[in-house]
Amino acid sequence: MQAYIFEFIGTGMLILLGNGIVANLVLKGTKGSDSGWVGISLAWGISVFVGVFISADVSGAHLNPAVTVGLATAGKFDWSLVPGYFVAQILGAMVGNFLVFLTYKKQYEITEDKGAILATFSTSPAIRSPFWNLVTEIIGTFALVFGVFYIAGGTISDEPVSLGSLDALPVALLVMGIGFGLGGPTGYAINPARDLGPRIAHSILPIKGKGDSDWGYAWVPVVGPIIGGALAALAYLAVGI
Structure with missing residues (x-):
């Protein structure tokens, strides 16, 4: 139960800080409207650092169903724990975005751009092409999960792999690199909970x-990352180191 709680907390902090920068950038009446893509990529890296650091030593700091699936596929995580982690991650993401909503309540009230409002919750493609958007999410998530295996000190053995608090910085740098290098086409969800939880929150919150x-x-930022995480696990196993 404690692991689920820390997955919830870590994912909540991830979304609070990550989508907080988006809200600061795109909503009317903020002081961060000049942050740009560099600001978004840096802030998401920081949000990952905080979320991982908080939860790593208790839950392993997955914070992402794609990471959970990848670890389970590689035999590094018990499949019986996967549903509980999924629920904790999605609920944490919903609560994190609810806190973003409360923080920027007055800015939401004066923002008329529907797309900007949705952007503070979930991702959308720069050019809508479901197949290629899916490919982008698969590649980005593959890079994330494959990197996580080695950042966490993984070797091909029966030992479990989990992130420790000292791994928070390299994982944050990895996410920043994905944002800078691969994030443009879809906004790099690379995490089903990061997109689905906030999208549910958007659908139920009373935002004018x-x-x-x-x-x-x-479905794209859910299916794509799951496929990418599983493929990363298979590639990790195939390398055989």
């Missing part, structure tokens, strides 16, 4: 003029 939650696209 928010528009729809774009459920037609929602």
